[in-house]
Structure formats: structure tokens, C-alpha cells
Amino acid sequence: MDDVAAALDSGSPLPLLGLASSMLAMFEPRPSFGRPAEPSPPDREELIDSFFAVDLRETSALLAALAGLSGDDPLRQRVRREVSTRGHVLPRWLLGLDQAQPVEPVVRIRDVLGDAEDIVFAVRLPGGFELSVVTLVDHNMGTLVKDSFTVPGALDDLVPTLRDTIEDPDVTLTDLDPADARAMLTEAIDLGAITFPPIETESWPASRPFVRWALGLFPSGGTGWSRPDWPDDARAALVKRFLASPFGAGLDDADHRGLLDDLLWFGTGYGPGDPLRWSPASVEILLADWIPRKIVADVDYLAKAPDLLRAFIRFAHTERGIRAELTTETLGAVDFWEPEYQQTIRSPRPQGPQALLAAIGALDPDDVLARQHGATAGLDGMALESLHRAVGGPEALARLDTEALPDEPFDRQQVPGDVREPVAEVLVLVDRCCEELFDVELRTAARRLLARLAVAEPGIFAGRHRADMLAAAVCWIAGHANRAFDRGTPTVKDLMACVGVRASSPSQRAKPLLRALGIDPDLWAYRESPLGSPEYLTAGRRAEIIAARDRPG
Numbered sequence: 001m002d003d004v005a006a007a008l009d010s011g012s013p014l015p016l017l018g019l020a021s022s023m024l025a026m027f028e029p030r031p032s033f034g035r036p037a038e039p040s041p042p043d044r045e046e047l048i049d050s051f052f053a054v055d056l057r058e059t060s061a062l063l064a065a066l067a068g069l070s071g072d073d074p075l076r077q078r079v080r081r082e083v084s085t086r087g088h089v090l091p092r093w094l095l096g097l098d099q100a101q102p103v104e105p106v107v108r109i110r111d112v113l114g115d116a117e118d119i120v121f122a123v124r125l126p127g128g129f130e131l132s133v134v135t136l137v138d139h140n141m142g143t144l145v146k147d148s149f150t151v152p153g154a155l156d157d158l159v160p161t162l163r164d165t166i167e168d169p170d171v172t173l174t175d176l177d178p179a180d181a182r183a184m185l186t187e188a189i190d191l192g193a194i195t196f197p198p199i200e201t202e203s204w205p206a207s208r209p210f211v212r213w214a215l216g217l218f219p220s221g222g223t224g225w226s227r228p229d230w231p232d233d234a235r236a237a238l239v240k241r242f243l244a245s246p247f248g249a250g251l252d253d254a255d256h257r258g259l260l261d262d263l264l265w266f267g268t269g270y271g272p273g274d275p276l277r278w279s280p281a282s283v284e285i286l287l288a289d290w291i292p293r294k295i296v297a298d299v300d301y302l303a304k305a306p307d308l309l310r311a312f313i314r315f316a317h318t319e320r321g322i323r324a325e326l327t328t329e330t331l332g333a334v335d336f337w338e339p340e341y342q343q344t345i346r347s348p349r350p351q352g353p354q355a356l357l358a359a360i361g362a363l364d365p366d367d368v369l370a371r372q373h374g375a376t377a378g379l380d381g382m383a384l385e386s387l388h389r390a391v392g393g394p395e396a397l398a399r400l401d402t403e404a405l406p407d408e409p410f411d412r413q414q415v416p417g418d419v420r421e422p423v424a425e426v427l428v429l430v431d432r433c434c435e436e437l438f439d440v441e442l443r444t445a446a447r448r449l450l451a452r453l454a455v456a457e458p459g460i461f462a463g464r465h466r467a468d469m470l471a472a473a474v475c476w477i478a479g480h481a482n483r484a485f486d487r488g489t490p491t492v493k494d495l496m497a498c499v500g501v502r503a504s505s506p507s508q509r510a511k512p513l514l515r516a517l518g519i520d521p522d523l524w525a526y527r528e529s530p531l532g533s534p535e536y537l538t539a540g541r542r543a544e545i546i547a548a549r550d551r552p553g
Contacts, residue, residue: 004058012152013093013129020065021210023047028193028205048075057088064090068097069213096126102217103130103155106181109162112170112322113279113330114272115140119181120162122155123214130154133214137188139272140281141199143225144192145185148211149203170326179222182215187224189215227273235264238275247315251308255301259308262295276316279326280333283309287334287341292349302345306338387545389530390481396534400546404539405441415454419461423454426461429471433498437490438479441538446478449536457516468499472506473513481531482541 007015027044048066051059060083067079076098083090103122110117116139122132132155138146151158162173176184189208192199199205230238239260242248251260263286267275270290271282291305310331317327391397415423430450434443453474454461461470475495479485485492496506511521517531534542 001056001058004062008058008061008091013091013125014131014150014152016061016065016094017069017131017210018150018207020062020069021208022206023062024066024069024209025206028208052082055086057090060086060088061090061094064094064097068094069209071213071216092127093125093129100125100214100217102178102214102219104178105155105175106178106218107155107159107162108174108176108181110172110174111168112172112277112320113282113326114274114277115279115281116146119176119185120155120158121178121181121214121218122158123217131214132158133211135185135188135211137185140270140285142191142195143188144195144199145188145204145208145211146192146199147201147204148207150207150210170323177222179219180224181222182218182220183222183224185211185215228268230264230268230273230275235268238264241319242312242315245315247311247318251311255304256308259301259305260312262291262305263309263312266290274320276320277322278309278313278316278330280330283313283330283333284337287337288344292341292344299346303342306334306341310334384549386530387549389532390545391537391542392533397545397549400534400542400549402539402543402546405444405535405537407440408444408447410447411451414451416458419454419458422461422465422467423450425467426450426465426470426474429467429499430474433471433475433495436498437494438475438484439538441540442478442482442484445482445536445538446474449478449531450474453513453516457512460512460516466509468501469506469509470513472496472499472501473510476506477510477513477531478536481536482538483544 003019004016007019010016024044048063051063051066063079064083067076070076083095101124103124107120108117109120117137119135119137120132121135122130124130130153131150132153133148133150135148136146138144159173189212193205193208239257242260243252264275266286267273267278270285286309287306291302295302313330313334314327317330387397388394391400410427412420412424427447427450430446431443434440434446472495476492479495484490492506514521519530519532531537537545
């Protein structure tokens with residue numbers, strides 16, 4: 001109620017409307033796609049009834065704001081009757097939210113490469129208050145609303161400011177038909193609302209109910225998003241132009257034509273839908289995820305993609321007249337991502353539908369890999385390098401033994417004094433999980449790993465840490481390094497249940513821990529999950545590595 005009182009006294013409608021929007025956002029359904037359901041939020045009607053039961057100016061204001069933004073006509077009528085009987089003095093703009101008006105024009109801010117755009121619109125409340133809304137639509141994520149924020153003030157004042165601050169010659173500001181803006185943003189909001197994992201920022205989706213309400217003030221009947229049309233004959237003509245150009249010299253063979261079809265599939269079917277506009281972001285998506293996940297082919301074929309992409313980017317940007325500086329930046333992204341790409345296509349990885357299910361959390365990616373790649377086959381140079389990473393180098397591999405890890409206590413002396421208490425909380429859960437699910441050896445490995453993390457990055461354990469998630473992440477890392485989940489029992493789900501967390505995998509929480517150890521978390525699972533030392537490996541895992549080391553090539 002103190003927050004509501006402060007919002008009422010601020011002199012601006014925005015604080016109270018923002019608070020009401022945040023409250024309404026709590027009750028919006030969230031997709032799970034087969035993952036364990038999140039705890040149910042409180043019932044909206046029960047909360048609203050509690051405000052009816054308390055006769056205060058603050059509850060009257062909240063009721064008016066919630067009803068106004070909700071789109072629920074019966075609730076609006078009920079609130080109107082209740083507030084009129086209480087006699088509280090409320091701002092004119094609040095009592096007249098249903099009289100708010102849209103402001104024209106709507107402004108569209110677009111980048112020449114088409115990754116994303118801002119749509120800016122405004123509404124005018126009774127009493128003359130204007131609120132301007134800036135909404136970011138990300139095309140690379142499927143044309144969905146990624147963020148939105150509202151600022152007090154007229155759109156006529158905001159647009160000149162935007163023009164002055166946007167000095168980029170590759171960004172344009174144009175007017176957009178208000179009805180089209182409503183249709184386009186409604187589509188993008190609806191898609192974002194069913195996207196998993198949900199997009200969350202400081203202001204989104206907390207502001208989503210307010211944005212929906214504001215868009216409802218604009219005229220209906222507009223046209224939503226339309227993608228560029230690339231029928232088969234247009235794509236064939238594009239391929240012919242590229243291969244006949246200097247950029248396509250030497251690339252007219254079966255492999256490159258096949259890969260070119262894949263590039264056009266990506267370029268027309270994803271992002272902004274224009275295969276002649278390439279950006280650093282689209283290059284990252286293509287090389288770091290899309291090709292390794294989507295295209296099932298041998299390494300020699302896939303390895304040709306980066307060079308073909310460089311040639312096609314130069315051709316495409318020339319056709320579109322895109323500035324040379326942007327082309328250089330985009331080609332730089334190919335250079336940056338190629339080493340990881342070349343490593344990934346040579347490594348075990350989920351592909352096809354299983355990759356999609358792993359990405360949304362319906363399958364554990366490491367369980368998928370365990371089924372796809374149950375054992376090391378042959379010892380080529382890459383496999384030998386993988387073994388070196390697992391144990392810390394060729395010398396460590398040569399002298400590796402199968403002596404069991406000792407049952408040793410946790411070394412508290414290593415832990416910095418200011419985080420000893422939170423580390424101790426994590427240790428209790430780590431020990432419990434290892435005792436219930438694993439064995440003494442893996443408990444020693446997990447204890448050693450926890451001590452190393454506390455020394456390497458004590459800040460992980462400071463502040464508002466989650467002891468349960470940190471413990472799950474430590475056990476998950478130690479378990480995967482030792483292939484403890486490959487046998488099917490225990491499962492990652494068992495681990496999460498042991499620490500009392502309703503989540504499918506601790507892989508996201510493990511990422512900062514792996515970075516603290518100097519390990520790239522995005523490549524870790526594809527590289528035999530190395531921790532770089534045999535001191536974290538059980539006797540069984542070391543025996544597997546020795547067998548792989550000594551297996552005939």
C-alpha cells in the first residue's frame with residue numbers, strides 16, 4: 001500500500017499503471033512444453049476480492065487500475081460501482097481509463113540488416129497525460145516482442161529525440177499505419193507469450209498487460225507481419241546469379257549447391273526472411289546452432305559452409321547495396337564463430353527433433369548424447385586431444401591409474417572466510433546427494449570441485465545465492481565428468497529432486513561455475529565434459545579413459 005500511495009502522489013500515471021500491469025502479468029499462463037509445471041501463482045480473483053474487502057484510497061486506486069488494464073468488462077463495471085460508493089478522491093486519468101485515446105502517428109525504427117526493430121506509439125489519458133511506448137521486436141527469435149518500456153511524455157517530443165540520438169546511417173525512422181501496428185504487435189506479443197523459455201527483462205513481461213491495453217485503443221483491421229516471398233523460381237534465379245558472379249567462382253559443384261540450398265532455406269525461412277541480408281547475429285545463429293542442429297551430413301560436407309557463407313555474404317550485400325563496413329563486421333562474425341563451428345560438427349551433439357526437445361528442456365541433452373554416442377570408437381587425433389583435456393595433458397594421460405579416490409573431508413581452509421557459511425550450506429546438499437545417488441568417490445570429486453570453485457570465484461556464493469541450485473550444479477558437473485548419468489540411473493531429475501528443486505536440469509546454473517573454472521560452458525558437454533585433472537575422476541571413469549587410450553587405432 002505504501003508503493004501505491006507513492007505512485008498516486010508521484011504526479012504521473014506511469015508508476016501506478018506499471019504496478020498494476022506487473023500484478024496482472026503474474027496471472028498470465030506460462031508455457032511448460034513438458035517440463036515440470038512452475039508453482040501456481042495466487043488466484044487473481046482472490047487478490048482482487050481482498051482489495052474489495054479493504055476500504056482504502058490505495059485499494060480503490062489499485063482496483064481502478066487493474067480493472068482498467070484487464071480488458072474484463074464485468075470487472076470494470078463492478079469496480080466502478082465499488083469505487084463510486086467509497087468516495088475516495090482519485091485522479092481523473094485513473095477514473096477515465098476507458099476514455100483514453102491513441103495518438104498518431106506510430107513510428108517504426110528499422111535496421112538495414114533486419115535483425116530487429118522498434119515500434120513506438122503513444123496514448124493520451126484524460127487530463128492530457130501522454131505516455132509513449134517503445135516496443136522491441138526481435139526477428140531472429142521468430143518476430144516476437146523481446147522488450148518494451150514506457151516513458152512519460154508526448155510522442156511529438158520523443159521522436160525528435162530519437163532522431164537526434166540515432167546517428168547510425170543504417171537505421172531508418174518511418175511512419176506506420178496505426179491499425180497495422182496493432183495487428184503486428186499483437187501477433188508478436190502472442191508469439192512471445194507462448195515461447196519457451198520465456199523472454200524476461202526488467203520490464204517484460206511485466207509491462208505486457210499495459211501494452212496490450214494500449215494497443216487495444218488503436219483501430220483494428222490492420223495487416224500483420226508479411227514475410228518476403230521467395231518462390232522456387234526466384235530462389236533458382238538467385239542461385240544462378242550468385243554462381244555466375246565473381247563471388248561464386250569455383251563453387252558450382254554438388255556440395256556447394258547443396259549447402260547453398262541450406263543457406264537459402266535459413267535465409268528465407270528464419271529471421272527477417274531475406275536471404276540477401278546477413279548480420280553478425282544471423283551468422284552466429286547459423287553457425288553456432290542452426291547448421292550443426294539441422295543439417296545431418298558428414299564432416300567434409302559441413303566443413304565447407306563457412307567459406308561458402310563468406311562468398312555469399314559478399315554477393316548478397318552487394319546486391320542489396322549494404323555498406324562495406326557492415327559487410328566487414330558480418331564477415332568478422334564468420335571468422336569468430338568458425339573455430340567453434342568446426343569443433344561442433346566434429347563432436348557428438350543432439351540433432352533433429354531431439355535437439356529441439358533438448359533445447360526447450362523436454363530432454364536432457366546429455367542423456368541424448370549418451371544414447372547417441374555410448375562409447376569412444378577408435379582413437380584418432382581428435383579423440384586423443386579429448387582425453388588430454390579430460391585429465392590435463394599427455395603426461396597426465398600417460399601416468400593415469402585406477403586407484404579409487406579417497407574418502408576425504410572437505411577442505412574448508414581453502415575457502416575465503418567471507419563465503420565459508422554459504423559454501424557450507426551448499427556442501428551439506430552436495431554431500432546428501434552424493435550419499436543418496438552416487439558413491440564416496442563421486443562425493444570426494446564433488447567436494448574438491450566445490451572447494452576449487454570457492455577459491456576461483458567466491459562471488460558465486462556471496463549475496464542472494466541459491467544453495468540448492470548451486471549444489472545441484474556442482475553435482476551435475478561432477479556427475480557428467482564421470483559419466484554418472486549415462487547408465488540411466490540416477491537421472492538428472494533424481495538429482496533435482498534430491499536438492500528439492502522443481503526444475504528439469506541445472507545446466508543453466510552450471511554455466512557461470514564452468515566459466516569460473518576456465519571452461520567454455522557451451523562446448524563443455526560436446527567435449528567429453530572435461531575438468532582438466534584426474535583428481536575429479538572416479539576410478540571407473542579413469543579406467544574408461546585408460547581403455548580408450550590403449551585401444552588399437
